[in-house]
Structures are given as C-alpha cells and as structure tokens.
Amino acid sequence: MDNIQTQALVVKESICRKNIKTMAEKCRKSNVIFRPHFKTHQSLKVGKWFKDEGVEKIAVSSFTMAQYFANDEWNDIMIAFPFNPREIDALNRLSEKINVSILLAGNETLPLLTKELRNNIDFYVKIDVGSKRAGYDPDSVVSIENLLDLAYMNNKLRFRGFVAHAGHFYMAKRVSEIRTQYQKCVKSLQMLKNYFSRSYSDIIISWGDTPSCTVIDNFEDVDEIRPGNFVYYDFMQLKAGICKSGDIALAVAAPVVAKYIDRYEVVIYGGAIHLSKDFVLVNKQPKWGMIVFFTKNGWQFPKLPAYVKKLYQEHGIIRMKHDDFFSVNVGDLIGVIPVHSCLAVSHLKDNYHFV
Amino acid sequence: MDNIQTQALVVKESICRKNIKTMAEKCRKSNVIFRPHFKTHQSLKVGKWFKDEGVEKIAVSSFTMAQYFANDEWNDIMIAFPFNPREIDALNRLSEKINVSILLAGNETLPLLTKELRNNIDFYVKIDVGSKRAGYDPDSVVSIENLLDLAYMNNKLRFRGFVAHAGHFYMAKRVSEIRTQYQKCVKSLQMLKNYFSRSYSDIIISWGDTPSCTVIDNFEDVDEIRPGNFVYYDFMQLKAGICKSGDIALAVAAPVVAKYIDRYEVVIYGGAIHLSKDFVLVNKQPKWGMIVFFTKNGWQFPKLPAYVKKLYQEHGIIRMKHDDFFSVNVGDLIGVIPVHSCLAVSHLKDNYHFV
Numbered sequence: 001m002d003n004i005q006t007q008a009l010v011v012k013e014s015i016c017r018k019n020i021k022t023m024a025e026k027c028r029k030s031n032v033i034f035r036p037h038f039k040t041h042q043s044l045k046v047g048k049w050f051k052d053e054g055v056e057k058i059a060v061s062s063f064t065m066a067q068y069f070a071n072d073e074w075n076d077i078m079i080a081f082p083f084n085p086r087e088i089d090a091l092n093r094l095s096e097k098i099n100v101s102i103l104l105a106g107n108e109t110l111p112l113l114t115k116e117l118r119n120n121i122d123f124y125v126k127i128d129v130g131s132k133r134a135g136y137d138p139d140s141v142v143s144i145e146n147l148l149d150l151a152y153m154n155n156k157l158r159f160r161g162f163v164a165h166a167g168h169f170y171m172a173k174r175v176s177e178i179r180t181q182y183q184k185c186v187k188s189l190q191m192l193k194n195y196f197s198r199s200y201s202d203i204i205i206s207w208g209d210t211p212s213c214t215v216i217d218n219f220e221d222v223d224e225i226r227p228g229n230f231v232y233y234d235f236m237q238l239k240a241g242i243c244k245s246g247d248i249a250l251a252v253a254a255p256v257v258a259k260y261i262d263r264y265e266v267v268i269y270g271g272a273i274h275l276s277k278d279f280v281l282v283n284k285q286p287k288w289g290m291i292v293f294f295t296k297n298g299w300q301f302p303k304l305p306a307y308v309k310k311l312y313q314e315h316g317i318i319r320m321k322h323d324d325f326f327s328v329n330v331g332d333l334i335g336v337i338p339v340h341s342c343l344a345v346s347h348l349k350d351n352y353h354f355v
Numbered sequence: 356m357d358n359i360q361t362q363a364l365v366v367k368e369s370i371c372r373k374n375i376k377t378m379a380e381k382c383r384k385s386n387v388i389f390r391p392h393f394k395t396h397q398s399l400k401v402g403k404w405f406k407d408e409g410v411e412k413i414a415v416s417s418f419t420m421a422q423y424f425a426n427d428e429w430n431d432i433m434i435a436f437p438f439n440p441r442e443i444d445a446l447n448r449l450s451e452k453i454n455v456s457i458l459l460a461g462n463e464t465l466p467l468l469t470k471e472l473r474n475n476i477d478f479y480v481k482i483d484v485g486s487k488r489a490g491y492d493p494d495s496v497v498s499i500e501n502l503l504d505l506a507y508m509n510n511k512l513r514f515r516g517f518v519a520h521a522g523h524f525y526m527a528k529r530v531s532e533i534r535t536q537y538q539k540c541v542k543s544l545q546m547l548k549n550y551f552s553r554s555y556s557d558i559i560i561s562w563g564d565t566p567s568c569t570v571i572d573n574f575e576d577v578d579e580i581r582p583g584n585f586v587y588y589d590f591m592q593l594k595a596g597i598c599k600s601g602d603i604a605l606a607v608a609a610p611v612v613a614k615y616i617d618r619y620e621v622v623i624y625g626g627a628i629h630l631s632k633d634f635v636l637v638n639k640q641p642k643w644g645m646i647v648f649f650t651k652n653g654w655q656f657p658k659l660p661a662y663v664k665k666l667y668q669e670h671g672i673i674r675m676k677h678d679d680f681f682s683v684n685v686g687d688l689i690g691v692i693p694v695h696s697c698l699a700v701s702h703l704k705d706n707y708h709f710v
Contacts, residue, residue, distance in 0.1 A: 005444075085612075089360075105613040314436055315488055
C-alpha cells in the first residue's frame with residue numbers, strides 16, 4: 001500500500017473469490033448459465049477468478065470492454081446494452097474473433113444490421129420488466145413478433161431469447177419486495193418464452209441484477225443470470241440489506257491531505273472523479289461513501305460508522321469521532337466503501353491493488 | 356460528427372475563444388494575473404487558445420494534469436489542491452523542469468517537504484473563505500505565522516501568498532449575493548496580506564471560482580484570478596444565472612439507441628460514467644443535463660427545454676415534446692449540456708470534437 005500515491009481500488013481477494021464461488025454454486029444448483037457482468041470489476045485478474053469457477057460466458061456494457069476481455073481469451077461476450085448502430089464496425093471486428101451477442105430494444109437498427117453485418121451473431125430481445133428504461137413491454141407480443149420476423153430474414157442474426165434487468169430492484173425498500181417482484185417479472189418472461197418457443201426452439205430467459213440474484217436461492221424459472229455488482233458489493237447494497245459488511249470486497253484508498261480539529265473533519269484526496277456523485281441517504285442526509293481503516297490484510301469498520309459527508313470534484317470531507325480523528329494522520333490512506341462499486345471502478349480501473 | 360461512435364465532447368471554438376478573451380481582457384483592465392484553471396478543459400488545443408491571449412501561468416488539480424501541460428511547454432503551474440505528501444516524488448520530478456507552486460492547507464506536510472524537497476518551489480497558504488472545505492480560517496493568524504516560520508527554515512520553499520476558492524459561491528441563490536460575499540471574503544484576505552507583507556514583501560492574493568470571476572467586473576482588490584469553468588460554462592452556471600445559454604461552449608454528444616412513443620422518451624448511450632451524477636433541480640425535479648440539437652456548425656436549444664430526466668450508469672433517459680421526439684432517430688447524436696462541464700471533461704477528455 002506504500003506505493004499508492006493517489007487513489008486505488010483495494011480488493012480483498014478472499015472475499016471476492018467467496019462472492020464468486022457462492023454465486024457460481026447457486027447457479028450450478030439451479031442449473032442455470034452463469035454469465036457474470038464484468039463491468040463491475042473490469043479486471044483481467046478478477047476475470048481469471050471467474051474462470052477458476054468454470055465461467056465461460058460474460059456480459060459487458062461496451063465494445064471497448066468486450067475487446068479488452070476478448071484479448072484475454074474470453075470467447076462468448078454479450079454486449080448488455082441496446083445496440084448502438086454507430087458501432088457497427090466495432091461489432092463486425094469483434095464478431096470476427098469471438099461469439100458476440102447483442103441486445104435489441106426496438107426494431108430501428110435492423111435495416112442497418114441487415115445491410116452491414118458481416119458475421120453471424122446472436123441477439124436477445126430486451127424486455128422492460130418495470131424500470132421503464134429500455135426494452136419491449138412484456139405485453140407487446142405483436143411488436144416483438146414483428147421484430148423477430150424482420151430479423152429472421154437476415155440469416156446472420158440468430159434469436160437467442162429474452163434479456164431482462166430489473167433496475168428498479170435497486171430501489172426496493174425491503175428484501176421481501178424483491179422476492180415478490182421477481183416472481184411477477186419472471187412469470188411475464190416465461191409467457192413470452194413459451195409463446196415464442198413454438199417458432200424458436202432453443203431460446204432462453206437471461207436475468208440480471210445483483211439484488212435479486214443475491215436474495216433468490218432457486219433460479220429454476222430462468223435459464224441464465226447476469227449479476228455483476230455482487231463480485232464486490234458496495235455501500236448501496238449494504239444499506240439495502242442485500243449484503244453484509246463482511247461481503248464487501250472493494251474499498252477505494254485515498255490519502256488524507258488535511259485535518260481540522262475545530263470540526264473533527266479530515267479532507268481526503270478522493271472526490272467525484274474517483275468515487276462518483278452517487279449517494280445513499282443516512283438519517284436523511286446524503287453520504288458519498290462509508291469509511292474503513294486499512295489493516296495489514298484488509299480493512300475494518302470503525303466502531304461507530306463514519307461517512308463521506310461532502311464530495312467535491314477532488315476533495316472528500318469526512319467527519320470522525322474524536323478517537324478516530326486523532327488516530328488518522330495527514331499522508332495516511334483512508335478506505336472508502338464506495339456507494340456504487342461499478343462507478344468507482346469505471347473511474348479507477350487502472351489502479352488496482354489486491355490484498 | 357459522423358466519426359463519433361459513442362460519446363464525445365463537442366466544443367464551439369468561437370464561443371470558447373470569446374469566453375477566454377472576455378476574461379483575459381477583464382484581467383488586463385484590472386491589472387491582475389490571469390492563471391486559469393485547466394482542469395475544466397484538460398485539452399492542449401484549448402490551452403493554446405489561452406496562449407493566444409497571453410496567458411503564461413496556469414492552475415491544475417493533479418500532478419498528472421501538470422505533467423501533461425508541462426510536456427506542452429507550460430512552465431508555471433500551480434497544483435491547486437492541498438499538497439498530498441504521498442506525491443513528493445511527483446513534485447520533485449516536475450519541479451526539475453518547470454516552476455511549480457503548491458498549496459499548504461495545514462502544517463503537517465512541512466517535515467516531509469523539509470526532508471525530501473529537491474528543488475525550489477513556491478507555495479501558497481490556502482485560506483478557507485467560508486466553504487469549510489480546506490485551508491486556514493482567515494482569523495487564525497497565529498497558526499499561519501507558525502506555518503510560515505516553519506517553512507522559512509527551508510530555503511527551497513518560497514512563500515508567495517494566499518489562495519482562496521469560494522466553493523460556496525456555486526450555491527448562491529442570487530448574483531447580488533456573490534457580489535456581497537466577494538467583498539467580505541476579499542477584505543479578510545487583504546487583512547492577511549497586509550499583516551504578512553511586513554515580513555514577506557512580494558506576496559499576492561490569488562482568487563478562484565467562476566461565479567465571482569464572471570460577475571465581478573473589477574478585481575483591483577486581488578492580484579490573481581484562477582477561474583476554470585468559464586471556458587465552457589455549463590447547465591449549473593446557466594441555472595444560477597452566471598452565464599447565458601449563448602455562452603456555453605461545451606455539449607456532450609451521445610447516440611440515441613432507443614425510442615419509446617408511449618412515453619415520448621428516447622434512450623441515449625450516455626450515462627453516469629460520461630456525464631457524472633451531478634444534477635440540477637428544475638421544478639423540484641433532478642435533471643442530469645439539458646438537451647440541444649446539433650446543427651451544421653454547433654447546436655441549438657429546442658423551443659421548449661428538454662432534460663435528461665433519468666441517468667443510469669450508461670443510459671440516459673430524455674423526455675421530449677412530440678415534435679422533437681419525431682425529429683430524432685435511433686442512431687442520431689443528441690447533445691447534452693452537462694450539469695458540470697469539469698466532470699464531463701474528466702470522463703471524456705480523450706474524445707474531443709471541435710466545431
């Protein structure tokens with residue numbers, strides 16, 4: 001850790017591997033495909049820990065990420081984002097080397113795909129199961145049928161099934177709510193699968209999101225899951241009751257650059273460009289991260305919780321209890337459990353440190 | 356623009372040059388040093404536009420940025436962030452080549468500087484003029500005296516004056532409030548300067564923040580100004596009444612990837628990792644950016660304003676008026692005036708496009 005000059009992502013290997021193993025075992029038990037979303041870690045090293053658990057298929061959220069992992073011998077990659085027609089060249093290049101699948105969240109890109117696609121690719125139809133972000137409503141069977149009929153005329157495009165990501169589960173107030181909603185969402189996906197299975201025999205349901213993949217034990221209603229965040233978890237998942245503090249495998253290390261005894265606050269060199277401006281409400285106040293103290297082999301939480309109470313572009317302000325305040329010196333590294341680990345990783349992925 | 360596949364920063368050169376010229380002329384008229392903060396643009400090309408206006412000194416917020424501009428023949432750079440002792444090597448390397456100045460926001464790093472500093476550097480004492488972020492209280496003359504006495508024993512450290520950044524001005528409700536507060540803050544800095552001028556004859560007051568540097572016309576009370584954001588401005592500055600829409604020189608281009616007529620919403624490939632999670636409240640609702648439509652030589656605002664109403668990691672959701680909705684197609688680029696241009700630049704600085 002002495003070599004960390006500014007900010008770094010600090011990963012507890014044992015916890016991270018445990019998170020991966022737990023999810024992989026759950027998939028084996030439920031007999032579903034495990035296609036983890038790699039945007040959460042964006043690390044070749046963590047990727048290898050997934051390979052150790054037998055994982056062969058992954059999801060990513062950009063062609064840049066896909067290329068990065070394809071170069072490390074990942075051969076089955078889903079670009080889990082509505083296909084962006086401006087990246088047709090990137091798609092053609094990537095699909096020369098590996099199995100690529102894309103998502104269609106409407107029929108607008110089909111003419112371009114028909115005209116310019118050079119290699120065989122798989123596609124999934126994105127279903128909006130309630131977050132109102134992107135995808136077909138599960139009731140819009142006729143529109144989906146139209147999409148599939150158009151796609152069927154292009155023999156390079158193979159329909160593989162339905163993809164859903166319950167983004168609204170991140171807002172769930174209770175874990176029981178996630179379980180109830182999951183059943184409802186999955187039922188609507190199964191109706192689609194049953195209906196379209198008459199014409200497409202080998203289609204699947206691919207299901208996302210860490211909250212439900214963590215709290216649901218049996219996935220026999222779907223065929224594939226694509227959680228990402230569970231590899232590290234974060235402050236948001238802790239606050240939502242999805243994980244425990246001992247499941248968190250990622251902290252951002254940031255140097256203390258100033259201390260002010262009149263307000264018991266320390267200033268860290270860690271701001272919005274490192275942690276992101278995502279916040280969690282604690283006692284109605286926004287907090288941009290939870291404080292931990294680094295130890296020889298990881299970190300520990302202070303007896304009373306401390307938070308990033310203000311966040312600027314490069315500065316973070318932490319109010320501390322008296323004892324903790326005096327135990328910290330300018331130049332020390334402080335750990336911040338980020339609100340959203342995927343965002344912190346997207347900012348700091350070039351500075352990984354494993355313990 | 357046809358070459359933009361994902362996201363890009365689109366800059367209107369004429370507006371940007373006008374913003375630079377306006378500020379430079381104001382500085383000449385007030386006879387103050389113009390030391391613009393380059394973190395807002397992080398672009399060598401935009402840097403040259405400042406050189407065209409006679410600018411020779413700059414501020415940045417990291418050693419990485421300093422190194423980047425030092426390589427392009429910028430020879431007087433302030434690292435406008437409380438000195439982080441873990442970067443002493445970076446400081447020694449940079450100060451071999453160019454004039455570097457650092458900020459001290461406490462005395463904790465002086466022992467290390469005394470021991471390990473290899474070259475002469477300038478330092479400024481950071482004064483907290485009200486944002487409670489970092490720096491000495493203007494009243495804590497004795498503490499500042501102690502700092503300066505300690506620093507004086509190190510003949511490589513030269514005290515250059517006081518630096519202040521009124522971060523709280525970004526929260527000002529009215530422009531008149533900024534003017535009143537500015538007078539108050541500057542008075543406290545002048546008292547410090549007068550007092551310490553007895554022992555240090557050539558010290559200055561260096562003043563920051565775009566809101567005050569934009570609305571104040573005469574800077575005769577300070578010696579240097581360091582605004583950054585004014586080079587592009589943004590949605591936040593527009594909302595605060597600091598700039599007009601015609602002063603905004605930066606938009607983020609993002610592709611439309613889906614459209615949903617039932618809710619008159621388009622989905623763009625532009626999310627938190629491109630725009631940042633900073634928001635502005637409009638009619639009590641958070642908005643993560645303001646929509647513009649690209650034209651041949653720039654962009655125009657729609658007749659009725661449209662906003663990014665939801666922001667995910669990679670997705671942005673825009674609700675549009677009917678006519679605008681039908682004028683936009685999947686695959687088109689849409690422009691987003693970012694809430695905070697510095698943050699958008701920090702995410703997308705490798706993808707600049709000038710018009």
